[in-house]
Structure formats: structure tokens, C-alpha cells
Amino acid sequence: MIGKLRSVRLALAAAAFIGLGLPQAHAAKDSLVVDLVNEPSSLDPQVQWNPDSYYVYRNIFDNLVTRDDKGAIVPQVATSWRQISDTEIEFDLRGDIVFHDGSKLTADDVVFSVKRITDRAFASPQLGQFDKIVDAAALSPTKVKLVTAGPYPALLAQLVKLSIVPKAVVEAVGKDAFNLKPIGSGPYKFEAWQRGVQVTLTRNDAYWGTKGPFPSVVFRAVPDGATRLANLQAGSSDLIVTIDADQAAQLKNAPRAKALIGLTERVAYLRLNTTKPPFDNPKARLAAAHAIDKAGLIEGILGGHDKPVPELLTPAIFGWVDGIQAPAYDLAKAKALLAEIGPAAKAEIDLATAPVFDQRIVQAVQQMMTDAGFNVKIAMSDMASYLRRAQAGPEATSLLSFGRWSCACQDADGVLFPLLHKSSGWSAYRNPKVDTLLEEARATLDANKRLAAYKQVHEIVATDVPVVPLYQAVVIYGAAKNLEFTPTPNESMFINRMSWKD
């Protein structure tokens, strides 16, 4: 009898052991499981620039300002701000924010965060987003003044990305230790990091703003898209990132999962090298614009979610102007234009791309341009080589390159300036008029003047075609049926804006 009992107990124990990793039934939602592609590279908000880190650390830290789900810049640590002069801006700060270690967030922490990220010796990859700030000063415990080198209209848009770190803690423990155990003031606290596996956050019950709906959140690294999808369908995760339209379609009839699709600030484009044949000839550039069937790409390959754009921006970006007329898809016209050029149009064109981009799009572009009479060869390289060549200037860069651009700032200055202005490595276009317009738009705080300048740039791009703007890209998440989450244009993932409906 005892023997029998013991064996039953053993069997139970074995079952419990084997069942350790099995999906649990969601009664009350204690823990949200999010499948990212990779683990965060680091949780210090100022030492890296990659989405998987951002998804996690943005829930641990508060930023100076933030964007709401619609994309408007709204208060977070700062409650209000005013421009004192063209180069000075004052921020009033909340007085009731407490870091996870119990210390108060003050103006000193804000100043410290600004100075830390703009210190060249600190070597933050994000330096370029903040290096227009030349000084920061605490005027009182709840008041901070920032000084920029010249008027800088995109400052607030950039400050959306400035996370506030606790000065005392960072100074006490140092950079490396802070990275391992970050302390912020956000709606979730850092709990544990099982390297290569997952990061666990717990709810900050003392948070000053909207509290998180789940007591704990687990971010796991699941590199394979098909596995993320299987995890979601098996119920072992509640939210997955980076799936494509085909995978989203698989979720249509899934019993417990759904696809969440949102238009982003990201714009897909073809950049033409205007300094070399055939694209040194405006007719060839116009022919390229007429050769691309944007609606065809979106409907045929991307599942119809993305939106064609006539200008090198998306409606989610400041600087977007309605009513720009871009050359329409017209194969006959493209062929006719190329015929006018003659043999020069047959110059071999290398189309640069990298594995991260959807190769079906790249191949379709190649096919469309070939149909029009261009001679296009795809040049695939790894991402690092692609980036280096893409920024090498007109002499060294490819004749044609496909890209998807996001400045993560939703401001035209972060898109048009780097892609078109002669001072930027990305630009393969030389047009003094456009350079002047871009400089003017960067140097004034007057929104209407900026919009007027950008409108002219859009019109020149549409007629002179240094780039062919393609479409506004979507971001697609897979989510449990019960999870309410609104994708935003800047691809943020605020846990405290989510909810769970049983």
C-alpha cells in the first residue's frame, strides 16, 4: 500500500516536473509574456540604439516628454515647457516622481541625463540625436533650462527619446553595474535578467501615472518568426513582435490570437544616385518613378496593409503635406522616356539591399524596372556593409538602393535632411535649392515656415526624382485575443497603456 502511494506520488512529481514549461491557463492575468526577436543588448537607456532594448527599458524609465497613441508630444517628466529665446527652452518638471530606489527625481537628474548622453567621452550611439544641446542647467528642483546651438525645431521630437536616469545611482555604481541593474522611475521595475533567455519586470505600484495592468512582464528572446507565431498560438506568449503580412493572415482564424497592425512613421524608398548614368539624366529618374507600381507592391506582396506615399515622408511625420502629386505608375511613359535617352539608359544599375529588407519587394522593384527597360542587378550584402556603402556619398554608393527610413523622431528634419542634403553621407543628390530649403526649415522655430519649405522640397522630389518614395510601412504584432494594445507610429510598447479583457 505504502509502496503504491509512493509510486503515485513519484508519478505526480514526474508529471509536475515534465509539465514545468507547459502553457498555463490564464485565470487572472498575473504575467504578460512578450516575445521579442533578440534579448535587449543593454538596459541602460543611453548606451544603445535598438528596438529590442527600447521595448524593455522604456517601461522602466520615464522620458522628459513622450507621445500619446496618436503621435502628439505630451508631458511625462516635464509638465510644460516654453521657448525663452530661439536657443533656450525651459521645462517645468513634475515634483512627485520617485525612482525605484525611493529617491526623488529632480532637475539635477534631468541635467545629469542630458549631460551624460551628450558627453562625447561617454560614446552613446544616440549622441547625434541630442548633440544640438550645448548646455543644461537646473533652475530649481522642478525647473530645467536647455540651450541649443542655434534654433532647433526638432528638439522636442528628439527629447521624446531622452530617458531620465538617477544621477546618484549612476554615479555611485558606475556605467557597467547600472547596465546590469537599471533603476528608473517608470511604471515597471527591473526584476531579473536571465541572459539569453528573458528579462522580467515587476509593476511599480508607487508609479505616479497610469499603473501597469499586469503585476509582472516577461520579455523573451525568440529569434525565429515562425517560432514566435507558434508560441502565440500555443498560448505560451501573449504578444509577439515583427511578423509579416503572411503570418498575420495565418492569425485570421486563430482561436486565441489576433494580428495588430498599425501604420508607422517609417517610409520605404528607392534612392537614385543622381551623379552617375543613367540617373544623372532627369528623364531616367522620371522613368524610374513611372516604372514602379506602388499599389501593386502593397497589394501583391505586403498584404495590402501599407500605404503608398507621394512624398518622402509619412502622414505620421511633421512636415507631411497633403496633395503632393508624384509621377503615377505608367509603364508606357517610362518606356518612352527611356527610348528618348537611347543607349545610355542601358547602363548597368546595382540595386543595393540587405537581408533585413523584404527581398520580395526588392525583386519586384528589379522586375518592374527591367520591364521599363532598365538593366538592374541586385547587390545583396550584410547589413553593416550595406549601411557603410549607403552612406559613402555619391562617388562610392550604389546607383540604386532600397531602404526603410525611420528617424524615430517623427520630424521631417530627421528624414529629408539626411537623405537629400549634400552634407549627409546618405545623400546622392546635389541641388542647392533643396539644400537651402532644408537648412531654412532646420533653422526656424516657425512651424508654418518649416511646412512651406518642406512643401517645396516635396514638389522638387516629385519632379526631379532623387528618390522614389514608395510606401508608409506598417508594424505588425501578434497578440492574444484578450490583449488590448494600440500600435503607435513610433513603434512603442508601453505596457501601462495595454489592458486585458477576460
Next chain:
Amino acid sequence: MPGFLLRRLGQAGVTILGVVTLIFFVQRLTGDPTYLLVPETATQADIDALRTALGFDRPLFVQYLDFLAELLRFDLGQSVVQRVPVTTIIASRMPYTLMLAAGALVVACGIGIPIGVLLALYRETLLAKFAAGLVLSAQSMPTFWSGILMILVFSVLLGWLPPSSTGGFSNLIMPSVALGLLSMATFARITRAALLDELSKDYARTARSRGVGTGRMLFRHLARNASIPLITVAALEISNLLAGAVIVETVFAWPGLGQVTVQAILARDFMIVQGVVLLGAFVTVFLNLLSDILYSVVDPRIVLEKAR
């Protein structure tokens, strides 16, 4: 024996230094990671500043000497992307790699060797033909396909096993099977070939003619002799498994060394790649040495002094 060991250790040192030097320079042939680290809006000045701060603007040879100096202090450096010591990263991944390698080895040997015996001793039976087919199909299925198929069947459809990631013993089952099935075929083939080879030798024929039964034949006479090629293959397979199984680890989100290495290569996180390659070289050289020593244990006729 001591002379042999010393000589082999010297060779091992040269091999490892060669491997490390090669990986150091090959990785840097196409540039450095700075472009991957910065936002798209970074200017050339920003990129150059970061490159200088990370030390990638120094002459390659200076960087190499630096690296060797660090190596002598047993310091593998810091990951450029994660900004933690490479040893921390490798140490955190190593247990998972060991677990998966052990699991896969159990599957590979546990199924592969018996099938090999079956194929050698009972060639003509229906069971052997079925087993041969099984081996062939196991070897032909690409793991990225068999892996995701297993997940769909056993996790999504049946709900028996967790689809991916770590946690308990149940998490280890599917990755071990997916990875083990590949080496299983190798073990089966080698076992079969070695047994057939031994069976055709005089001593085996003599034993048979004396009427020795199959079981006694196998365990008393053949096993020891046939195990020499198996040891060689096992050493190679184990070092392969320890170097990480990139595809299986990726499909099952298993945080082993293979996964982190591929990510590091793509991110140009040189230090991690160098660390893993160094470790791999160590393991391979050590296991080869071990298998050489095991030869002489299994077959006393092999004398290590003369084995050059």
C-alpha cells in the same frame, strides 16, 4: 606518453593561436560595427566619434597586439553591443549548450548505435530496411523544417510540450531530438561500417565458425574493435555540438552558444565571436587529444609515442 603529450600540447597552442589570429583579422576585413550601433540620422562626425571611442580607428595591428595582451591576462574583452564582459556572456550560455549537446548525444547514440548494429548484423530483415529508411529521412530533413513541424504538432496542436525557450526538462526534449536526429545517422552509418569491417576479419570468422552466438560475438569480440572509429566520430560530433547548433537553437529559442555567435557575427560584435571561436578551438583540440588517448586504452596495440 609524456613526450607525446608535450608535443601535442605544443601543437595545440600553435593551432589555437592560428585560429584566433585568423578570426581576428577575417572579421575585420569588412569594417567594424559602428554603422550598426547608431541611429540612421547619425552624421559621419557622430559615427567617427563613436568609432574613436570604441577604439576601432586604431591600426589593425595595434588592436591585434592589444587583443593578445588581454588574452594573456585571460581577459576576453567586453561586448561592444551589450557592454558586458564576454566571459559573462559565454558563461551564461554554456550550461544551455551543454544541456542541449548532452540531450542530442543521448538521442544520437541511443538510437544511432543500436540501428547501426541492426543494419550490420541483421541486414536482410524488414526491420533493418525500415531502420535504414528512418536514418535516411532523419538525415534528409532540414532542422529548420523538422523543428517547426515538431513545434506545430506537439505544442500548438497537441499541447504536450512547451513550444520553445527554457524552463524544465520538457523544454529540452524537442531541441534534443531535432539536433540528435542529424548525428544519429552518422552514428548509425559508422557503427554499421565498423561492424561489417570487423565481421569480415579472420578472428570474427573463426569465432563464428566456433559457433559463438550473436550477442556474445558483439559484446565480447566486435564491440571493442569497432569502437575506434566511433570514438573518432564521437569526438568530432561532440565538438560540433558544443560549438553550438545554430539552427536548432534559433528555431527553439534555445539560448546556446550557436545562437549568440551568429547574432554576434551579424552585429559585428567581434569580442564575442573571438571568445566563442577560442573556446571552440580549445574544445576541439582537447577532444581530439582525448580521443587519441582513448585509442590506446581501447586498443593496447596503439602506442602513443609513435603516433605522429
